[in-house]
Amino acid sequence: MRVLFCKVMLAGLIMLSSGCSTTGSQYNSGQNGPVDCKDFPLNSTLKDWKKTGEKSCWVATVNDVQYVGTAYGRFFESDSGYMISNLQVAGGNTIFLHNDSRALLAIFSKVKDESSDWEELPAIQANGRKYKLQRFNLYKLNHSCIGYATYGSNVAQGYRSMLYGYSCKPQAQGSIQVQDVQRSLDSLQFEMW
Numbered sequence: 001m002r003v004l005f006c007k008v009m010l011a012g013l014i015m016l017s018s019g020c021s022t023t024g025s026q027y028n029s030g031q032n033g034p035v036d037c038k039d040f041p042l043n044s045t046l047k048d049w050k051k052t053g054e055k056s057c058w059v060a061t062v063n064d065v066q067y068v069g070t071a072y073g074r075f076f077e078s079d080s081g082y083m084i085s086n087l088q089v090a091g092g093n094t095i096f097l098h099n100d101s102r103a104l105l106a107i108f109s110k111v112k113d114e115s116s117d118w119e120e121l122p123a124i125q126a127n128g129r130k131y132k133l134q135r136f137n138l139y140k141l142n143h144s145c146i147g148y149a150t151y152g153s154n155v156a157q158g159y160r161s162m163l164y165g166y167s168c169k170p171q172a173q174g175s176i177q178v179q180d181v182q183r184s185l186d187s188l189q190f191e192m193w
Helices: 101-105 108-116 178-187
Strands: 006-010 013-017 030-034 056-065 068-077 083-090 117-124 129-138 143-151 162-170
Touching: 030 083, 083 129, 101 129, 101 143, 101 162, 108 117, 108 129, 117 178, 129 178, 143 178
Parallel strands: none
Antiparallel strands: 006 013, 030 056, 056 068, 068 083, 083 162, 117 129, 129 143, 143 162
């Protein structure tokens, strides 16, 4: 099995993208960039999130002889903070190796360039899945953040899918708490394979 790691610049973020196209998907193979958030495969039931903006959803697809994949990213924002989630689904012979949330989050340029004070937190159960957590700060923005990662079906030495991202709020409002992230993750609606 091969592992696909493809860096794609989308919406000001460097994202790791891979996955598989789903049947009936509104997205085309090789498509990259912002998309309409209507009927997007990554949603939230949380009422606190503001109306989705034009560049709040993005997709990156790969379809070549060796790899097939799709990554769905979404930015959620409320008056008290924000959350960035990236859902990747592997197809064909593509699988994901296990990485901790810090390694996964390093593909986001803000996290890679501005994070400090990393601290591993106990894992939590949210929305029927186990999430690994790590606390960190974005020092230039003065934001308190918690990163998260969960994995889908295990295939030999890899995974068919994964969801990861981070939630932040300005430190002027206090440090982000695990229960804040728990609430956001419990509200996420997505399908893992």
